[in-house]
Amino acid sequence: AVLPILAAQRSVVCKPASGKSERESDATDEGNPVILCGFGRFGHAVGRLLRSRGHGCTVLDHDPDQVELLRTLGVPIFYGDASRSELLTIAGAANAKILIIALKDAETTLKIVENARRHHPHLKIFVRAHSRVEAYEYLKIGEELVYRDTLDSSLRLGADVLRMLGESDEAAERATRLYRERDEIMVREMAKHRDDSQEFYGAAQEAHRTLDELMRSDIEANSAEAAKAG
Incomplete structure (x- = not known):
């Protein structure tokens, strides 16, 4: 059977x-x-x-x-x-x-x-x-x-380019980590508004502004640390 x-x-x-x-x-x-x-x-x-x-x-x-x-x-x-x-x-x-x-x-x-x-x-x-x-x-x-x-490979490539442009290994790794963390939050926030185009694009614009501010703060912090070390 x-x-x-x-x-x-x-x-x-x-x-x-x-x-x-x-x-x-x-x-x-x-x-x-x-x-x-x-x-x-x-x-x-x-x-x-x-x-x-x-x-x-x-x-x-x-x-x-x-x-x-x-x-x-x-x-x-x-x-x-x-x-x-x-x-x-x-x-x-x-x-x-x-x-x-x-x-x-x-x-x-x-x-x-x-x-x-x-x-x-x-x-x-x-x-x-x-x-x-x-x-x-x-x-x-x-x-x-x-x-x-493609997120991981994109960020690895981006980190290598940052190094080629003169940023330290630590700065490049920190930048990609900050980007990943913020981007994951952004994707989840935008998913909530997928069916409302106005809310969706508003969330996208706010997310981009937040990311830019986060990166500017990180660059300023790096510059301050470098000045102290110098």
Whole structure:
């Protein structure tokens, strides 16, 4: 007799976005504490980091070509559409602790969040935002662990440019830290006014003024410290 969980697994059929023939999901419960949805350029780095530190991570991806390529390279990965609530269950969501959604498609991401909240409310959800606008949408529905695609690399580049322009390592690091902290506050504040354009743009203008004032104060403090040291 076929176990119920295996029967359910066999019944989950996914249609690849490339238009190829329908294909059954091959996901299974590996008993890992983390489920990672999406193993592209963003999810790959996250998954590799977790696994390299010895943390089990069940990976799901809906791109059949990507799955086959990674399997050829020896990367453990399952094929399946994580927006289907039954697939998360099959992948072990009932006993997992963390769900990472590293997809660039906002509609699919929102479906996964909705299904996870409904069927597996114990999961801590980490969400990738492909853009600032997507971050507003995820924050608006109550997701707090939202990570924007390019923020870290943008700030690292900015810090290196500040150093090239003569600022010290300490000043460059402090500037990027201040920017990050203020920007995270700004994104969350603007998300509250996403549906009111007047309030939204007003919040944006106020946030930019606050950031400029914060940076001016930091520059003045740096100058005062340098004068004392000199």
